[in-house]
Amino acid sequence: MEDTVNITVIDREGEEHNIEAPTDMNFNLMEICKASELPVEGTCGGMALCASCHVYVLSDHELHEASEDEEDMLDQAFFVEDNSRLGCQIKISPEIDGLRVELAPVGD
Amino acid sequence: MIKTDILIIGAGPVGLFTVFEAGLLKLKCHLVDALPMPGGQLSEIYPKKPIYDIPGYPSVLAGELVDNLMKQIEPFNPGFTLGERAEKIEKVGEKMYELTTHRGTKIQAPVIAIAAGLGCFEPRKPPIKGLEQFEDKGVDYMVKDPEKFRDKRLLIAGGGDSALDWTIELSNIAKEITLIHRRTSFRGALDSVDKVMELAKAKKVNLITEAQAIGVNGNGTLKEVLIKSKADGEFTQQVDHFIPLFGLTPKLGPIADWGLNITKNAIEVDTYDYSTNVPGIYAIGDINTYPGKLKLILCGFHEGTLMVQSAFKYIYPDAKLSFKYTTVAGVNGFEETPA
Numbered sequence: 001m002e003d004t005v006n007i008t009v010i011d012r013e014g015e016e017h018n019i020e021a022p023t024d025m026n027f028n029l030m031e032i033c034k035a036s037e038l039p040v041e042g043t044c045g046g047m048a049l050c051a052s053c054h055v056y057v058l059s060d061h062e063l064h065e066a067s068e069d070e071e072d073m074l075d076q077a078f079f080v081e082d083n084s085r086l087g088c089q090i091k092i093s094p095e096i097d098g099l100r101v102e103l104a105p106v107g108d
Numbered sequence: 109m110i111k112t113d114i115l116i117i118g119a120g121p122v123g124l125f126t127v128f129e130a131g132l133l134k135l136k137c138h139l140v141d142a143l144p145m146p147g148g149q150l151s152e153i154y155p156k157k158p159i160y161d162i163p164g165y166p167s168v169l170a171g172e173l174v175d176n177l178m179k180q181i182e183p184f185n186p187g188f189t190l191g192e193r194a195e196k197i198e199k200v201g202e203k204m205y206e207l208t209t210h211r212g213t214k215i216q217a218p219v220i221a222i223a224a225g226l227g228c229f230e231p232r233k234p235p236i237k238g239l240e241q242f243e244d245k246g247v248d249y250m251v252k253d254p255e256k257f258r259d260k261r262l263l264i265a266g267g268g269d270s271a272l273d274w275t276i277e278l279s280n281i282a283k284e285i286t287l288i289h290r291r292t293s294f295r296g297a298l299d300s301v302d303k304v305m306e307l308a309k310a311k312k313v314n315l316i317t318e319a320q321a322i323g324v325n326g327n328g329t330l331k332e333v334l335i336k337s338k339a340d341g342e343f344t345q346q347v348d349h350f351i352p353l354f355g356l357t358p359k360l361g362p363i364a365d366w367g368l369n370i371t372k373n374a375i376e377v378d379t380y381d382y383s384t385n386v387p388g389i390y391a392i393g394d395i396n397t398y399p400g401k402l403k404l405i406l407c408g409f410h411e412g413t414l415m416v417q418s419a420f421k422y423i424y425p426d427a428k429l430s431f432k433y434t435t436v437a438g439v440n441g442f443e444e445t446p447a
Contacts, residue, residue: 041357043153043226043357043358044149044153044154047153047154047157049153049154049157050153050357051355052357071291071293072267072295074290075266075267075268075289075290075291075294075295075354076232076266076268076354076355077354078234078235078236078320078354079235079320079322080290080320105235106235107232107233107234107235107357
């Protein structure tokens with residue numbers, strides 16, 4: 001389909017999930033992960049207010065820079081790296097076709 | 109011993125509004141919440157965010173909505189047990205439950221309404237390997253009694269207000285205190301950031317930025333924390349206490365052990381009256397699930413409203429209940445304060 005992109009999400013067990021996501025429904029990566037029943041909480045609903053959708057971006061896509069709010073919230077995430085992002089702040093758009101991300105570890 | 113008609117677990121928007129609807133039926137309510145203030149997620153996660161889908165309010169800040177709900181239920185004098193987690197439910201008689209909180213407070217009611225949202229807020233624990241074996245043996249997720257840390261070597265991790273505030277407070281008590289944060293900037297209040305910078309300059313606080321704690325070691329008790337720093341690579345720091353302060357996250361917690369039917373962290377209910385599989389126990393708001401469920405505040409208001417009708421009939425099976433609009437009857441509060 002034209003209006004979809006392919007995304008690969010690696011879960012915390014190392015398993016790869018290839019997901020086809022629509023670009024015309026204003027979804028973000030956290031919502032796509034939840035819809036695919038991946039273990040992403042998305043507690044705050046996507047307001048960059050909880051850090052439960054922390055992912056590492058593995059592919060070299062040029063994403064928009066993290067906002068101050070997103071950076072602030074990453075302070076509550078664990079094992080934050082230079083490629084850390086909040087899934088809820090990554091819009092499902094044509095530019096991210098082929099994106100590869102890994103779910104970051106969470107506490108119990 | 110507190111006694112009430114409806115014991116509401118969770119003082120979020122849905123729990124609060126349920127007090128109003130119960131009050132119209134002359135039923136008294138008592139609310140229990142693990143957070144120290146009412147409002148649930150609205151107060152803890154997003155008090156300054158506008159909400160646009162509350163009927164009649166084109167826009168209302170989450171914190172304002174909580175304030176308004178508190179005002180709306182004031183005539184019904186609800187009781188509050190805040191900062192205590194609902195731990196155990198026991199049946200203590202025909203149509204009588206007793207709830208015990210983690211602090212031992214006991215509350216009895218014939219009806220329990222679980223309005224616990226996503227569960228109760230608990231400190232977020234870092235997924236550091238072996239961390240749990242040092243809990244209360246050097247690893248603390250909150251500061252209850254600062255005196256515990258007198259003349260100790262402390263490592264605090266985090267970049268928010270609680271990390272900054274406790275660093276300031278404990279710098280007078282501890283033998284040695286280190287604050288570790290993944291960035292050079294902090295998201296806490298500016299005053300607190302300035303104060304921590306001053307303390308760092310005066311060498312009263314050892315500030316390590318662009319670094320994270322990644323491991324712990326010890327022998328029965330915590331001995332050292334492994335730190336990974338952008339500038340200096342990996343190194344260990346000898347400490348008596350490691351205090352990770354990374355905010356709160358909701359956990360279903362003890363609710364899972366109450367014999368209720370649970371699917372994917374939500375309590376199954378009958379949409380006729382939002383009753384659970386256990387008589388006298390209802391679940392309303394984000395904590396419940398049913399076909400077509402939407403996690404919206406306004407849906408929770410509806411659920412609470414229908415639920416109290418059913419609760420009334422459960423408590424008083426022989427009484428007649430006539431429904432009165434507030435426009436006709438007004439809001440007749442309770443004069444006396446609840447016991």
